[in-house]
Amino acid sequence: MNNNNYFGTLFDGLRSLGTGLKTTMKEFFTKKITEQYPENRKELHISERFRGTLTMPHNEANEHQCIACGLCQNACPNGTIRVVSEMVETEDGKKKKQLVRYEYNLGSCIFCQLCTNACPHDAIAFSNEFENAVFDRSKLILTLNKPGSKVAAKKS
Amino acid sequence: MNQETLHIASAELLAKMKQLKEVEKMDYLRSLTGMDWGTPEENDTQETMRGLGVVYHLESTSTGKRICVKTSTLDREHPHLPSVCHLWKGAELPEREVYDFFGIIFTGHPDMRRLFLREDWVGFPFRKDNNPEAENPLRMTNEETIDTTYIYKEEANGTLSRTERKLFEDDEYVINIGPQHPATHGVLRFRASLVGEEINKIDVHCGYIHRGIEKMNESLTYPQTLALTDRLDYLSAMQSRHALCMCIEQAMGVEVSDRVKVIRTIMDELQRIDSHILFFACLCQDMGATTAFLYGFRDREKILDILEETCGGRLIINYNTIGGVQADLHPNFVKRVKELIPYLRKNIQEYHDIFTGNIIAQQRLKGTGVLSREDAIAFGATGGTGRASGWACDVRKRLPYAAYDRVDFKEIVYTEGDCFARYMVRLDEIEQSLRIIEQLIDNIPEGSIQEKMKPIIRLPEGSWYTAVESSRGEFGVYLESRGDKSPYRLHYRSTGLPLVAVVDSLTRGAKIADLIAIGGTLDYIVPDIDR
Amino acid sequence: MEVTKKPKIKSIPYEEFKDNETLEQLVKQLNEGGTNVVVGVLDDLIDWGRSNSLWPLTFATSCCGIEFMAVCAARYDIARFGFEITRNSPRQADVILVSGTITHKMAPVLRRLYEQMADPKYVIAVGGCAVSGGPFRKSYHVVQGVDEILPVDVYIPGCPPRPEAFLYGMMQLQRKVKVEKFFGGVNKTKKEGKEEQA
Amino acid sequence: MFDFSIVTNWIHEWLLSLMPEGWAIFVECVAVGIGIILLYALLAIILIFMERKVCAAFQCRLGPTRVGPWGTIQVICDVLKMLTKEIFTPKGVDKKLYNLAPYMILLASFLTFACLPVSKGLEVLDFNVGIFFLLAASSIGVVGILLAGWSSNNKFSIIGAMRSGAQIISYELSAGMAILTMVVLAGTMQISEMVSGQASGWLIFTGHIPALIAFVIYLIAGNAECNRGPFDLPEAESELTAGYHTEYSGMGFGFFYLAEYLNLFIVAAIAATVFLGGWMPLHIPGLDGFNTVMDYIPGFVWYFGKAFFVVFLMMWMRWSFPRLRIDQILALEWKYLVPISMVNLLLMAVIVTLGWHF
Structure with a gap:
């Protein structure tokens, strides 16, 4: 190895190390980008399309849009949704399917949106709620329709 | 992407592939897919593929020509096909994959082991007549590492014979890197034979995240x-x-x-x-x-x-x-x-x-x-x-x-x-x-973001x-x-x-x-x- | 002693946490024999130390692992909780975040990793795959939830859970650690019992 | 400048008035020992916290914030946890050596720690070949690492330990030579004299070019000696999981962890003593007013200030560079650092002989 090469490498090396040191030192004094969850829980912004959990929107009268057709259950790739329905007779004598329980397993949901795509009445939607960790797996099986709720009357 | 498709009988496969590689300069094996086309049925035409087989997609890096080759064997007991991994080195692992999933033995392959599944896995899950869950409960025993592999050869009478090959000699210093190791970017496992700090040989084990x-x-x-x-x-x-x-x-x-x-x-x-x-x-x-x-x-x-x-x-x-x-x-x-x-x-x-x-x-x-x-x-x-x-x-x-x-x-x-x-x-x-x-x-x-689709999609x-x-x-x-x-x-x-x-x-x-x-x-x- | 041990976490009131019922049940179970005051204070001290120093094992099999890296990175900065010292050796880790699918081939390895960890050790199942098999519930080669092979302490659903959800899950674990008892080995027998069932 | 020997002498006199000399010395030894251990633990906690905060700042994040104000008592939590964590001995280990190894490492850093001149009159060990003893004691640490790697019955551990052995022994050479260079300049090996010789100007200034070169070489070699990045091969996480301490849990690991930081401090403290004037305040010739103000700051503040400054430099290095490969580490040592420090030593000798230093 000749001398030029020896010292050349040495100085080039030192210079490159210097550049690295300079870069980190610059960052040392830059404002930090950390978002402090949970301290910022109140003002935390999550984009509205984020899929955190499946919900069934209810209106003020405790009514939802689900007609228990089961399309979402069929569309689901891994059996996350279970629609329990019963046949009831309406006032005018017709038989009609009615939702009893809309079971949704948050623990196995893959948020593929096939259920919401399949739903003809927009009865289900994804919400932003992400604070879902629990101690017991059975707590992840949710019933989406609220107790005492019923299907909203058809808009005509 | 319409491309020429060749159906080749398993006996002629090797010669034809060699010709494709050397004469037509098909030097890039794009994809190698194992298939189970089922057993022959009465209304099959000549074009219908049956049996266990392989689909090769080849491309020439010099001419850009592409071709698709299909081959199969009707033997479901001891299915075997000639290996092409001496022509395309990239065929080695996919052929092991096909062996793993379909049980097709590739004669002349230097290392015919399972690639993804455990050595003690029963059956070949991708065959249409196999029910993998039935015979394979979750095994919690540690998997034994086997240091030998087999090379299969087809004898003149059509039967298979095999010779044993050692992966690591007894006196080699073999360390196990993975499956839980920060360097492998996930759950890959290397078995590396070392001489001091130098690596002599590496044997790759996959399948720790094979999800089927x-x-x-x-x-x-x-x-x-x-x-x-x-x-x-x-x-x-x-x-x-x-x-x-x-x-x-x-x-x-x-x-x-x-x-x-x-x-x-x-x-x-x-x-x-x-x-x-x-x-x-x-x-x-x-x-x-x-x-x-x-x-x-x-x-x-x-x-x-x-x-x-x-x-x-x-x-x-x-x-x-x-x-x-x-x-x-x-x-x-x-x-x-x-x-x-x-x-x-x-x-x-x-x-x-x-x-x-x-x-x-x-x-x-x-x-x-x-x-x-x-x-x-x-x-x-x-x-x-x-x-x-x-x-x-x-x-x-x-x-x-x-x-x-x-x-x-x-x-x-x-x-x-x-x-x-x-x-x-x-x-x-x-x-x-x-x-x-x-x-x-x-x-x-501007334009629509979704073409109209039928509720149930079927392909021809x-x-x-x-x-x-x-x-x-x-x-x-x-x-x-x-x-x-x-x-x-x-x-x-x-x-x-x-x-x-x-x-x-x-x-x-x-x-x-x-x-x-x-x-x-x-x-x-x-x-x-x-x- | 009264059974009203309510673990505090900075910035989130107790009532706003999910699944307080299971936690209260656990507290009740642990305190059945009653506690000596001195021992109770010592317990609190040790639990405080432990809950703020849960060093995770770097263990990731798939997608959730990338999100875990994001949690460790600058924007979410798990270091704020003191959990940033991810250990590569299971002997030195306190919590294993099972982030990703566990396949049949991986299951014995995971179990061995868990056994190599020193007590006290905790398991968090992260993401759909670890909680229940998730997208791969119908697969022939996937464990349908890690609770089949390990005693899980906290489940974080999501596919994958967003980084905040990770932190939330870690805080849930902190709460669980804070109600535990160091003296008397109550937790340990409980865990072993769980293992036998599995 | 306050001389702590007044206090120590007074305590000695007082003890002598109560008991015979042998007992008095014994009591003093115990007291000093406890003092060192306490200081040791305190320093380790401060250093770990500092490292976590400093590295966070380099990485555009915050570091511990949630335990105590600004996360200050975070490390105490860690200590509490490690103390109550199960210690187990894996199957197939050489039990005696396995359990001995962490103590060997601690022993080495304790011995070195005792030599440090914290303030005027506060040296525990001070004799005519102090620097020599310091270098010798600090190299015991490698025995602990080798023991840990060997006894663990783990292939990663042994590779880590072997790397560490090769690395520490090599770098001892250039670190030693860098210090020798300064010994030539100071003209003494006794630590207290070395420090008092810097009253008029720190050695790094009086020795100008060769002293600066020696300082840089010492920093690099020092970093390598405490197995810290970019020389952290023995515990290279991405290669060897945790290197020589892979099999240790609980406090066994805790000792390694503490020793790592203490070694860091010791290296920095030696640098502060030899290059930056120990507890001597900064004096600028000609500015008398400034110098008197500086004199009011107590010696130990100066000392720790300088040591922590060097620690910061080393952290800065650690968090900026990628890890070297084993052959690069050895090439750096044998092809660059050793020849350069030899030439440097020669240069210093010439400068001292000709009186070209300040």
Whole structure:
């Protein structure tokens, strides 16, 4: 190895190390980008399309849009949704399917949106709620329709 | 992508393949798919394929000609086919995969072991008449490592004979790297024989995250199969899904609108930048430069924010659908992408300052793990790895899809083939991706974002192969349909499998620390290898 | 002693946490024998130390692992909680975040990793795959939830859970650690019992 | 400048008035020992916290914030946890050596720690070949590492230990030579004299060029000696999981962890003593007013201030560079540092002989 090469490498090396040191030192004094969850829980912004959990929107009268057709259950790739329905007779004598329980397993949901795509009445939607960790797996099986709720009357 | 398909009887396979390789210069084996076409039935025509077989997709890197070869054997007891791995080195692992899934023995293959499943697995799960759950409960015993393998040979009377081969001698110092090891980027397992700090030989064990996606696909409807593509190579979620959508659309004869094409292109490129930044971050982490790792992640978050705003997911995105995309672009999308471009350009310079130029990094990366162009092609190592070895293999240029034919970008090709070239290819590609986005972001055409689809999607009978350039190479989808609402066979050309195949030859004589650099720059994603 | 041990976490009131019922049940179970005051104070001190120093094992099999890296990175910065010292050796780790699919081939390895960890050790199942098999519930090679092979302390659903959800899950684990008892080995017998069932 | 020997002498006198000399010395030894241990633990906690905060700042994040104000008592939590964590001995280990190893490492850093001149009159050990003893004692640490690697019955551990052995022994050479250079300049090996010799100007200034070179070489070699990045091969996470201490849990690991930081401090403290004037305040010739103000700051503040400054420099280095490969580490040592420090030593000798220093 000749001398030029020896010292050349040495100085080039030192210079490159210097550049690295300079870069980190610059960052040392830059404002930090950390978002402090949970301290910022109140003002935390999550984009509205984020899929955190499946919900069934209810209106003020405790009514939802689900007609228990089961399309979402069929569309689901891994059996996350279970629609329990019963046949009831309406006032005018017709038989009609009615939702009893809309079971949704948050623990196995893959948020593929096939259920919401399949739903003809927009009865289900994804919400932003992400604070879902629990101690017991059975707590992840949710019933989406609220107790005492019923299907909203058809808009005509 | 119509291409010539050859049906070759198993007895003539070897001669014909040799001719294809040597005369027609079909030097690149794109994909090798195992098939179970079932037992012969009465109303079969001559064209119908039956039995257990293999589909080969070949391409010539010099003429660009492509061909598809199908072969099969009707023997279900002891099915065997000649191995082609002496013609294409890249066939070695896929043939082991086919043996693993279908039980087809490849005669002349140097290492006929299972690739993904445990040695004590019963049966071959991908055969249509096999029920893998029935005989294979969860085994909690530790898997025994076997140091021998077999080479099979077909005797003159048609029976099989086998000879034993030792993988490691008794006096070798073998260390086990993985499956839970920070260097393997997931759950890959290497068994490395060492001489001091130098690696003598590496034996790769895959399958620790083999989830049977391809088998599951056979019982899912087409929209449902889409959900699983995101989880293959989660850093190319957009592109993988894009490939499958394109394949299904092609089979249905659906043409998506210009708007969808442009949106998909932009999303693919955002995803590519995301993946390449993660590549940079993880490589730095592996090489001990923790700070650079955090810089990479800092910038990646900006892209994830944009993706999340439009698609609703950060990593698993679920955006492309058959005939369109899930949702229209968010009103902020264009603005934020435009802010992102200068921001990234500035920060990429910082990457160069802190890592690229650093003498330690350069000395560790330059000259280590050299992959020659011939080897890259023979193994089918596409993507950044192939381009670093001087092989212009970008699918976006070879077979333009979506909006890639109308944008101007440079295919980054280096010739050194070492770790540093692989690293530079990725960093330079970020710039090219930014250029593509720049050209498209201002002219997103109007149009519908979703073609009208029937509620239940059925494909006509036939088979299709579509490829896209994912973040780490050619990602191909081979789809065979029999007219049902779920595919008969859906095979993904893994981008990572060829990359794992080259690890052994790249690391011979290298140091343990080089294994980290080589693994890092090859940039494989394990769930994509194991599928 | 009264059974009103309510673990405090900065910035989130107790009532706003999910699944307080299971936690209260656990507290009740642990305090059945009654506690000595001195021992109780010591317990609190140790629990405080432990709950603020849960060092995770770097263990990731798939997608959720990338999100875990994002949690460790600058924007979410798990270091704020003091959990940033991810250990690669299971002997030195306190909590294993099972982030990603566990396949049949991986299951014995994971179990072995868990056994190599020193007590006290905790398991968090992260993401759909680890909670219940998730997308791969119909697969022939995937464990349908890690609770088949390990005693899980906290489940974080999501596919993958966003980084804040990770942190939330870690805080849930902190709450669980804070109600535990160091003296008397109550937790340990409970865990072993769980293992036998599995 | 306050001389602590007044206090120590007074305590000694007082003890002598109560008991015979032998007992008095014994009591003093015990008291000093406890003092060192306490200081040791305190320093370790401060250093770990500092490292976590400093590295966070380099990485655009915050570091511990949630335990105590600004996360200050975070490390105490860690200590509490490690103390109550199960210690187990894996199957197949050489029990005696396995259990001995962490103590060997601690022993080495304790011995070195005792030599440090914290303030005027506060040296525990001070004799005519102090620097020599310091270098010798600090190299015992490698025995502990080798023992840990060897006894663990783990292939990663042994590779880590072997790397460490090769690395520490090599770098001892250039670290030693860098210090020798300064010994030539100071003209003494006794630590207290070395420090008092710097009253008029720190050695790094009086020795100008060769002293600066020696300082840089010492920093590099020192970093390598405490196995810290970019020389953290023995525990290279991405290669060897945790290197030589892979098999240790609970406090066994805790000792390694503490020793790592204490070694860092010791290296920095030696640098502060030899190059930056120990507890001597900064004096600028000609500025008398400034010098008197500086004199009011107590010696130990100066000392720790300088030591922590060097610690910061080393952290800065650690968090900026990627890790070297084993052959690069050895090449750096044998091809660059050793020849340069030899030439440097010669240069210093010439300068001292000709009186070209300040």
